[in-house]
Amino acid sequence: MSSLRISLTATALLAALAFPQVASALTKPELVEFLKAVDVRQKNNGDWRSMIYMEQKEKGKVDVAYEALVFRRSEDQKFIILFTQPKASQGQGYLRIDKNLWFYDPSVGKWERRTERERIGGTNSRRSDFDESRLAEEYDPEDNGEVKLGTYTAQVMTLKGKPNIDLAFPMIKLWVDKETKNILKREEYALSGRLLRTSFNSKWKKIYSESKKGDTWYPGEMRFYDEVEKANSTLIVIKSVDTKPLEPNLFTKAWLESKSR
């Protein structure tokens, strides 16, 4: 009898190890709704201002740190990153208008058109890391079941880029906290299928947004690990978030230029 109990326990344990993602699978529409909920949770449907701290560690190089202000407007997807520290980068900035990303360097006084997939300030972060989440618009999700990630129960899903949308990472794997729908972990893959970047979002915070008439959630800290150059990593800290309306003429080249004068 006891041997039967042992064998049953062992079978159950083996089954648990072999099939860790045994929770009920989500249907495709449920998964899309789930992904939309992930986006909605982070949207504020209005203006956004935050301060970010970026730290880049690269093998064989001196660590680089930046402080910058991020401004964005949901209505027309306008976006600004204005560097405030270090002194050498003060006044440099990115401006996204009409789906074009521009970079301004006050030392040369020139605007350069950059690709949307630009590495911000040479770090391993992209513009999309600071922008509103649009995962459901850009990707089709596939269910990978549930897993335990520390104390969290995470819904795992593979997102594949929708046709005719230009994306930096054509495939993403997400671990989303089932309870809060906050993204916990994210793996981004190249077209070749190679894992390029893993990020961990922690210290999720909320702020009341008047324009949304509800809470907007954002990760207080994001850590990006380069999976090709293993020693490289980037830390982003988001602080001083404000959702009050911004000046109407803020998202212009003239405004960004004026900040370096």
Add this chain to the structure above:
Amino acid sequence: MANFFLDFRIALRSLFQHRRRAIFLVSAIALVTGLLVLLNALSTGISETMIRAATTLSSGHVNVGGFFKVTSSQCGPVVTEYEKVVKVVEQNVPELAHWVHRGRGWAKVISDSGSTQAGVTGIDITNEPDFKRVVSVVSGNIDDLTQPNTMLIFESQVERLKVKVGDAVTLSAQTNRGAANTVDCRIVAIAKDMGLMSKFGTFVPIETTRSLYQLRPDTTGAIQLYLKPRYVADAAAIAARLRTTLEHAGYRVMDPDANPFWMKFQTVNREDWTGQKLDVTTWEDEVSFLTWTLKVLSVLKLVLLTILIAIVVTGIMNTMWIAIRERTREIGTLRAIGMQRWGVLRMFLFESFQMGIIGTAAGAVGGSIVASLVNLAEIKVPLSVQLFLMSDQLHLAVHVSSLVSAAVMITVITTLAALYPAYRAASLPPVSAMSHFG
């Protein structure tokens, strides 16, 4: 005519008579000619090395490259349906000797121990005998570039990546639509450095560049045209003609811009157009960021030459003045026994001419010998100089034409320098000349 030869003989004897002065002047002329020959050899050597490296690594004599813009803010160095473009070229460029096509790109090359940003050139090694001849492989086998996902790198990149033949590296880049992509490559050959251009250049099979940038098989980065040797100097004119021809054939062609393709991304990104535009360049355009060394060298050569010639002219004129003063009684005697003013003038000019001929001949021979010794010694140059010489050693190129032109120029200047003193000598009245003491 007899007088002519007589004057020539008198001038020659006079040189032997005053051999100390003549030896001094001939030596000065030889030194100046030798320096001129060496300066010419240096600038010609750099120029030849530059052409050879440029036309091996990144350019033909004329190139048909271009950009394809998926959206107005995203461009890639791509020529679509390149075989159709080649047909137009073949029909309209009779000066063409042969052509090759290369993939163009820029990627991060990552090894287990390091990484570097590098140009990634796609190459069909089976059709590039010149490339195999010029690139000096120090390790591995260049023919292995026929295998997919292989790579040739240069010695200086080995230091940064800490790799050897057989090791794997990852190429990481964005496709022309902005998606991240990677390709794993095996290093099959390590080549000797070829100056600045090899610091940031790697070569992979063209299929690898297509795979990395997700391009169709009928695309390439640039069509490199190699001209028959006698037309190489006409590359700019042929490029201009080809621009018009391609426009007439229905292609959109970019305005001439004497810069390498990788310096045009910003300009092209700023422009609001999509689709394909071709860009016709010459090898000089593609290495325009380096040709300033040649310009600096030319200016330096001109300045040095002016100083040296000024010294020689002053020396010749002074010596002639002294000779005339010393030989005033001789001039008077020659005039008294029937030598005409022209004869005196000719005699002094001949003296100068003879010194010029002997001095320049000695200088040309001496300069050539020194240049040959320098080449034989295979003198290594510092890294900073290598970047601009496009070679790890000093190469001096001496051509007969440059020797002859240097000798003729210095001889003419030397002869002309004696013109005024000779004229003054010829103008002396015989009586006062004969009674001159001193």
